[in-house]
Amino acid sequence: MSDAAHGSTTPRSAGDAPKPKKRRRWPYVVGLPLAALAVGFGTLYLTAFAGWMPFGAGRALPEGVEMVADGYVAEFMVDAGPGAVALIDCGNDPEAKVLLAALAKRGLGKDAVKAIFLTHGHPDHTAGCRQFAAAEVMAFEAEVPIIEGKRRAASPGAALVGVKPDKAAKVTRTLKDGETVTVGATRVRAFLTPGHTVGSASFVAKDTVFLGDNALANADGTMRGAPALFTDDAIENRRSLKALAKRLADENITVKALAFGHTGALAGLGPLAAY
Numbered sequence: 001m002s003d004a005a006h007g008s009t010t011p012r013s014a015g016d017a018p019k020p021k022k023r024r025r026w027p028y029v030v031g032l033p034l035a036a037l038a039v040g041f042g043t044l045y046l047t048a049f050a051g052w053m054p055f056g057a058g059r060a061l062p063e064g065v066e067m068v069a070d071g072y073v074a075e076f077m078v079d080a081g082p083g084a085v086a087l088i089d090c091g092n093d094p095e096a097k098v099l100l101a102a103l104a105k106r107g108l109g110k111d112a113v114k115a116i117f118l119t120h121g122h123p124d125h126t127a128g129c130r131q132f133a134a135a136e137v138m139a140f141e142a143e144v145p146i147i148e149g150k151r152r153a154a155s156p157g158a159a160l161v162g163v164k165p166d167k168a169a170k171v172t173r174t175l176k177d178g179e180t181v182t183v184g185a186t187r188v189r190a191f192l193t194p195g196h197t198v199g200s201a202s203f204v205a206k207d208t209v210f211l212g213d214n215a216l217a218n219a220d221g222t223m224r225g226a227p228a229l230f231t232d233d234a235i236e237n238r239r240s241l242k243a244l245a246k247r248l249a250d251e252n253i254t255v256k257a258l259a260f261g262h263t264g265a266l267a268g269l270g271p272l273a274a275y
């Protein structure tokens with residue numbers, strides 16, 4: 001510290017006289033609203049994900065379905081006959097390390113992935129797709145620009161994250177609502193369930209409903225809709241989930257498990273039907 005700061009009486013020349021301190025206002029003008037925004041989004045984020053079912057605490061999935069958890073996001077490997085699998089989403093890692101390790105554990109390489117079904121275009125669900133050049137990449141048409149990094153989704157969370165071309169994927173086949181796609185020995189049914197994003201999908205394969213981010217499992221075994229901060233239209237999301245529950249029940253589709261992109265799984269159609 002300088003002598004001046006200690007109030008020293010040492011004589012000094014006029015040039016040393018302390019300048020009157022000007023309080024800088026701009027750090028407060030800029031910083032306070034930013035801090036408020038950060039706290040606001042932090043609170044919203046915690047509210048959105050509080051009380052959810054952790055991956056490890058979820059119910060076991062039916063035979064032929066493997067959850068591959070990679071940090072805070074899960075993708076799913078669905079058996080499609082000898083040496084072949086289909087993926088539901090492909091994760092947040094452009095190198096898809098965890099997926100490649102899961103394949104290697106089965107003695108399989110990248111080319112074993114014959115098809116990828118994308119629940120939606122948020123980058124934490126699409127980044128790994130580029131590793132699987134042999135796979136058909138499928139999604140609903142409305143979602144394609146988001147998946148391909150040409151447009152961002154409309155939610156506040158997506159605005160914060162922005163478009164991430166380095167995590168984009170190329171869609172090679174668009175789906176029709178209700179369509180069944182056969183991959184090797186496995187049939188995958190596609191349902192259009194917009195709301196979380198404009199072209200969000202849910203898929204049914206091996207008696208499992210893959211809901212992506214259209215819904216989350218609560219730790220108490222109930223289900224909730226998509227997290228609001230990252231959702232384009234919460235009302236449409238709710239409507240889509242209710243319509244999906246009715247379609248699955250009306251068509252007598254066997255449902256042994258509900259699988260989610262960010263939480264553990266639930267058993268049976270019950271939690272979706274009760275939502």
Ligand SMILES: [Zn+2]
Nearest residue numbers: 120122213230
């Ligand atoms: Zn999402």
